[in-house]
Amino acid sequence: MIAFVARRLLQFIPVLFVIATLTFFLVRLAPGGPFDSERAVSPEVRAQLDAQYHLDAPLAVQYRDYMVALLHGDFGPSFKNPSRSVSEWIVLRFPISLELGAYALVVALSIGLVAGVLASTRPNSIRDHAAMSFAMAGICIPNFVLGPLLVLVFALWLRWLPVSGWDSAACKVLPSITLGAMYAAYIARLTRGGMLEVLAQDFIRTARARGLSEARIVVRHGLRNGLQPVVAFLGPAAAGLLTGSFAVETIFRVPGLGREFVQAAFNRDYTMIIGTVLFYATLILLFNLLVDLAQAWLDPRARHDGA
Amino acid sequence: MTALEQSKQPGVSLWQDAWRRLCKNRLAVAGLVVLLMQAAFALATPWIAPYAYDAQDRALGAAAPSGQHWLGTDQLGRDLFTRILYGGRISLLVGFVATAVALIIGVSYGAFAGYAGGRADACLMRIVDILYALPFTVFVIILTVFFGRSLVLLFAAIGAVEWLTMARIVRGQVRSLKQKEFIEAAYVLGIPRRRILLRHLVPNALGPIIVYATLTVPNVMLLEAFLSFLGLGVQAPMSSWGILIKEGVETMEEYPWLLIFPSIALSVTLFALNFLGDGLRDALDPKRSKD
Numbered sequence: 001m002i003a004f005v006a007r008r009l010l011q012f013i014p015v016l017f018v019i020a021t022l023t024f025f026l027v028r029l030a031p032g033g034p035f036d037s038e039r040a041v042s043p044e045v046r047a048q049l050d051a052q053y054h055l056d057a058p059l060a061v062q063y064r065d066y067m068v069a070l071l072h073g074d075f076g077p078s079f080k081n082p083s084r085s086v087s088e089w090i091v092l093r094f095p096i097s098l099e100l101g102a103y104a105l106v107v108a109l110s111i112g113l114v115a116g117v118l119a120s121t122r123p124n125s126i127r128d129h130a131a132m133s134f135a136m137a138g139i140c141i142p143n144f145v146l147g148p149l150l151v152l153v154f155a156l157w158l159r160w161l162p163v164s165g166w167d168s169a170a171c172k173v174l175p176s177i178t179l180g181a182m183y184a185a186y187i188a189r190l191t192r193g194g195m196l197e198v199l200a201q202d203f204i205r206t207a208r209a210r211g212l213s214e215a216r217i218v219v220r221h222g223l224r225n226g227l228q229p230v231v232a233f234l235g236p237a238a239a240g241l242l243t244g245s246f247a248v249e250t251i252f253r254v255p256g257l258g259r260e261f262v263q264a265a266f267n268r269d270y271t272m273i274i275g276t277v278l279f280y281a282t283l284i285l286l287f288n289l290l291v292d293l294a295q296a297w298l299d300p301r302a303r304h305d306g307a
Numbered sequence: 308m309t310a311l312e313q314s315k316q317p318g319v320s321l322w323q324d325a326w327r328r329l330c331k332n333r334l335a336v337a338g339l340v341v342l343l344m345q346a347a348f349a350l351a352t353p354w355i356a357p358y359a360y361d362a363q364d365r366a367l368g369a370a371a372p373s374g375q376h377w378l379g380t381d382q383l384g385r386d387l388f389t390r391i392l393y394g395g396r397i398s399l400l401v402g403f404v405a406t407a408v409a410l411i412i413g414v415s416y417g418a419f420a421g422y423a424g425g426r427a428d429a430c431l432m433r434i435v436d437i438l439y440a441l442p443f444t445v446f447v448i449i450l451t452v453f454f455g456r457s458l459v460l461l462f463a464a465i466g467a468v469e470w471l472t473m474a475r476i477v478r479g480q481v482r483s484l485k486q487k488e489f490i491e492a493a494y495v496l497g498i499p500r501r502r503i504l505l506r507h508l509v510p511n512a513l514g515p516i517i518v519y520a521t522l523t524v525p526n527v528m529l530l531e532a533f534l535s536f537l538g539l540g541v542q543a544p545m546s547s548w549g550i551l552i553k554e555g556v557e558t559m560e561e562y563p564w565l566l567i568f569p570s571i572a573l574s575v576t577l578f579a580l581n582f583l584g585d586g587l588r589d590a591l592d593p594k595r596s597k598d
Contacts (some may be wrong), residue, residue, distance in 0.1 A: 015437050026449060140577040142529050142537045145570040148556040156560050221326040243442055249537060249557070261445065262537060265452045271451060288439075 008289050012282070020070060020295050023274045024063055066274075075275035080082060080267045087255040094279070095254035096166060097249070098180060101241035107180030108187055108237070113230070115184070116191025120226075125194060131188060138185025140197055146249040147178040151251070175252040179245055183237050190233055194226035221257035235291030243280045321514070323454065323592075328590040335586020338579035345576060349396045358386040360393045367563045379564040381554070384532065390551060391572050397547040398573070401461060402528040408466025408518055409527070414509065420474070421481030422504050434472050443468045446529065451539040460543055465530050468521055476519055480512035486576025514591035521584035525577045532573055548573040 007024065050056040056067070084092065089254055090306035119131035153173060155163040165171045198204065201224055207217045249259040264272035323473055348355070357377075364384030372379040378387040397412050420431040450464045474482045484490060485508065535549025536556075546568050555566030 011407050017443060018437070023446075023449070026446075027453060136578065136581065140525070140581055142532060142577075143568075144533060144556075145552060145574065148559055148566055149554075149570065152563055152566065154557050243444075245443065246448075247533060250537065251363070262448065265448050266538075277442060277445050278450075280445055284442060 005289070005293070008292075012285050016278060020067070020274060020278055022143060023277045024066060025059075027268070027270050027273055028062070042111075048220060052098075075278075076270055076271040078264075078272045080264070082233065082274065085281040086271050089260060089272065090275065090279055093255065093260045097245055097258055098197040098241060100172070100179060100245055100248070100254060100256060101238070103176035104180035104183065104241050104245075105238065107176050108183035108241075111172060111180070111184040112187025113191055116187040117195060117218060117223070119188065119192045119232065120195035120199065122215075123127045128192075132192070132296040135188040138188075143178050143182060143245075144251060146181055147174070147248060147251040150174050152180060156196060163250070164253075166254045166256075171252075174255055175248050177250070179241060181243065184235060185194065186237070187230055190229040191226065194229045195222055197220050199227040215216045231294060234288045239284045239287040242283055296305075314335070315580045325587075325590040329586050332586040332589060334582040335590075337513075338582035338586065341575065341579035342583065344480050345395065345399065345579075348392060349399050352392045354395055356389040358389045360385075360389050362386070362389075365582065369558070369565070372564055373561075374496070377556060379562070379569045381562070381565055382558065382592045387551075387568055390546060391548070391569055392573050393547045394551050395572060395576075397541055398528055398531060398549070398576070401458070401531040401541075401547070404532070405462045405465040405527045406467070406520055406523045408462055409469035409473055409523060410516070413468065413470035414477050416470065417477030417479075418481050418504055418509055418512075419569055422500075422508065424482070426484075428478070428482075432475075434538055435474055438471055444530075444533075445557035447534065448539065451534055458545075461541065463533070466526050468530070471529060473516070473519055473523070473541065476515050477509075477512055480515055481508050484508055484511050518557065518584060518588045521580065525580040525584070526532075527575065528573070528580075570593035 003096045020031070046144075047056070064077070073087075077085050078089055081089065081188075115131040115134060120129040122128055151163055154161045154174065162168070162171050195218075199218075204217060204221060204265075207221050212221075228255055243258075244255060245254075246258040246262050248254070250262065253259075257279075261273070261276045261280075264276065329339075356430040363384065365382065367380055367384040367455050369382045370376060370380045370384075376386050376388065378391065380386055381390070416431065416435075423431075434571055445550045447464045447468060451460065454460055481504075490503065490507060493507055498507075531540060531547060531554065532549030535547050536553045538553065541547055551569035552566065552573065555562075
């Protein structure tokens with residue numbers, strides 16, 4: 001087990017190295033630079049800026065310097081917001097994205113599980129069709145459509161909740177729902193599928209024959225076994241929630257890492273872009289590893305192959 | 308019925324059988340009809356659009372839906388129905404062309420890996436595993452920011468992102484088909500390998516490929532709309548549904564129809580594609596249609 005985790009962690013190194021290299025040359029070979037968009041700077045100032053950030057050195061030298069710094073855990077200074085280093089920006093912004101992602105996950109799990117169970121206990125009833133229609137709507141209405149529509153109804157027309165921001169608890173309601181909706185839909189479908197399969201099995205019939213209450217059968221016997229597909233989905237879902245909130249953070253003006261990254265890309269803030277990409281990649285790799293571990297733990301058959 | 312009588316019945320090919328099953332699924336048929344209508348609208352747009360797509364009526368400004376302008380107008384007095392028709396052309400084009408790109412890369416990569424087997428296969432699939440770990444949305448954003456917002460780049464960027472799953476599916480299919488007797492027979496007959504791959508293996512994997520392609524189109528359209536929403540999609544004066552939604556969001560307090568109608572257009576298309584995809588999966592792959 002430990003050897004497996006250690007081997008996987010070692011595999012991270014070449015992957016992250018490839019990503020760092022790819023991103024470095026991608027942003028450097030592209031036209032435009034971080035100091036192009038500003039008002040015309042005099043050549044001296046420009047040269048000074050370039051010198052300050054070593055942008056005047058040959059690309060190979062810059063690459064070597066960047067990689068050496070990276071090995072020391074140094075992402076460098078942010079070109080556009082030099083008051084903080086890239087690491088400090090990530091430390092400042094990521095907790096907000098993390099909080100948003102956590103709320104969204106809570107929304108997704110609570111709505112998704114309830115809808116899925118309700119649908120599976122009465123298959124092909126009106127209740128089932130209603131729940132699955134909602135799930136289809138959650139998948140087909142993208143979050144950058146859902147978010148503005150929710151703002152329109154609940155913030156502008158009904159005036160129940162604020163339009164945007166991240167200061168009060170009320171501010172956090174709409175972004176969390178918007179981000180969680182699609183995942184709630186997937187979880188509802190997976191729960192329904194898993195539960196239908198389990199509820200048709202013999203041990204459930206035995207439980208019924210023993211005269212257990214329906215609620216007890218569904219919760220104690222059904223859910224425990226029917227939730228495995230949902231557990232498998234949680235890893236990619238968590239990674240998606242943490243790294244995929246660009247649009248939601250932009251719509252609701254949440255000062256998280258996603259919005260910071262989009263702005264960094266627009267500003268061509270080289271170090272900030274590469275730093276954020278590496279951070280996101282590490283997160284995704286970690287979540288993939290966690291999923292593999294969780295699946296091995298839940299299903300002993302999956303333990304030996306592929307490890 | 309005796310076995311003899313049964314054998315005299317006309318054979319039903321997989322495709323006829325699948326088509327029959329698909330026709331029984333009302334939602335899938337509805338999705339297909341909606342998509343065909345949209346394709347027809349997109350092709351006929353220049354003739355059926357009530358106004359020229361850049362025709363402005365500044366005196367009118369943003370007007371609510373009326374008899375003259377069915378879905379209202381934007382701040383420049385441009386007819387929203389016309390803009391949605393033209394935007395749909397771009398959105399559908401991106402959806403289908405980028406899916407085709409993903410299809411070509413994914414099928415050839417997956418088929419080659421599956422057919423080659425052994426070390427080449429392991430190596431190729433490890434590359435796919437690594438690529439899966441990349442934060443792809445991030446790369447598409449970087450690509451479109453840095454290399455300008457051209458339609459061709461959009462196709463390439465989105466297609467390059469979406470081929471991975473296709474490659475995995477095709478590889479799995481080819482690997483299992485390769486064991487079948489008819490492939491062995493073809494091999495013994497001395498048919499060249501490339502011909503076996505192209506004429507015998509890939510056509511037999513078409514079912515899952517079609518299903519997955521149908522489900523890729525909505526993903527691609529979502530990605531395009533998402534990029535447009537962030538301001539990275541196609542450039543004005545062209546427009547897509549994503550751009551219309553983005554513009555609608557900016558003025559939704561005063562002119563809600565500018566947000567609502569483009570949102571409906573995009574969502575209805577995504578609904579149709581998903582229903583059709585689910586229906587095709589049930590029709591072409593009856594074993595896997597449980598969930």
